[in-house]
Amino acid sequence: MKLYEPKPGGWPRLNAKLAEYDREQSREIMFWRGAAAAMIALVVIVSTHRPAAPTLEDKSVNATVEMPGTPANVHYYWVVN
Amino acid sequence: MALNKRELEEFYRALETPLYNFALRWVFHPALAEDIVHDAFIRIWSRRDEVDLATLKSLLYKTIQNLALNEIRNRRVRDAVPILAWLLPVKTPEATLLENEELEALRAGLEKLPLNLREVLLLTEFSDMSQAEIARTLDIAEGTVGSRRNRALQLLKEGNHEAL
Numbered sequence: 001m002k003l004y005e006p007k008p009g010g011w012p013r014l015n016a017k018l019a020e021y022d023r024e025q026s027r028e029i030m031f032w033r034g035a036a037a038a039m040i041a042l043v044v045i046v047s048t049h050r051p052a053a054p055t056l057e058d059k060s061v062n063a064t065v066e067m068p069g070t071p072a073n074v075h076y077y078w079v080v081n
Numbered sequence: 082m083a084l085n086k087r088e089l090e091e092f093y094r095a096l097e098t099p100l101y102n103f104a105l106r107w108v109f110h111p112a113l114a115e116d117i118v119h120d121a122f123i124r125i126w127s128r129r130d131e132v133d134l135a136t137l138k139s140l141l142y143k144t145i146q147n148l149a150l151n152e153i154r155n156r157r158v159r160d161a162v163p164i165l166a167w168l169l170p171v172k173t174p175e176a177t178l179l180e181n182e183e184l185e186a187l188r189a190g191l192e193k194l195p196l197n198l199r200e201v202l203l204l205t206e207f208s209d210m211s212q213a214e215i216a217r218t219l220d221i222a223e224g225t226v227g228s229r230r231n232r233a234l235q236l237l238k239e240g241n242h243e244a245l
Contacts, residue, residue, distance in 0.1 A: 001102070001187070001206050001207070002183070002184075003098060003099075003102050004101070004102055004105060004111075006098060006111075010097050010101075011090060011097075013119065014093060014122055014123075015090070017123060021123050021126065021127065025127075
């Protein structure tokens with residue numbers, strides 16, 4: 001079968017595509033490294049964080065009150081925030 | 082040892098013309114054939130740490146064939162679904178095919194050949210691989226390469242593919 005000549009300058013065009021491929025790979029690696037660093041930082045922050053102990057000023061307490069006009073054995077509970 | 086850019090360039094310069102002609106006889110579109118050859122080299126470059134120089138040529142032909150077959154399948158899907166052709170306009174082979182009756186006639190013949198005959202014929206025509214290398218590339222017996230090639234040439238010469 002007859003051989004056709006490819007368009008001249010094939011290697012420079014391919015070389016440019018390879019360079020673009022390498023740049024994309026670098027960007028992708030940088031992105032994943034950044035994402036991994038962020039995840040590690042998040043894990044460290046979450047694992048080292050300790051919630052403060054409850055204090056007397058903490059308003060999250062249960063309160064029991066008597067409502068007028070209700071039977072004595074019925075109580076209403078709610079949480080005051 | 083990983084493939085370096087200089088080795089890749091040497092391979093490209095040595096094989097550019099046969100690889101281009103091999104791809105061209107699959108897709109019959111000059112720009113697409115070049116893109117397919119370039120894509121194959123980019124794939125090789127992306128796996129440069131694993132590539133064995135001894136089998137690189139065979140790998141290139143196989144990669145180009147797979148990329149060309151993907152392109153042919155995609156083209157069929159685009160042709161079957163008109164909205165895709167409208168959404169994803171591509172140069173059809175008819176629009177940019179080399180103005181060459183000989184090539185057009187060959188295209189008509191090749192496209193009617195069964196895949197297993199076509200791949201053997203194109204590899205024996207354009208790669209300077211031995212029959213044994215082609216057999217390894219296609220994972221077939223060495224004797225089958227010769228018999229398929231003869232059958233493909235016979236069918237092309239007859240130009241009568243109704244029997245297929």
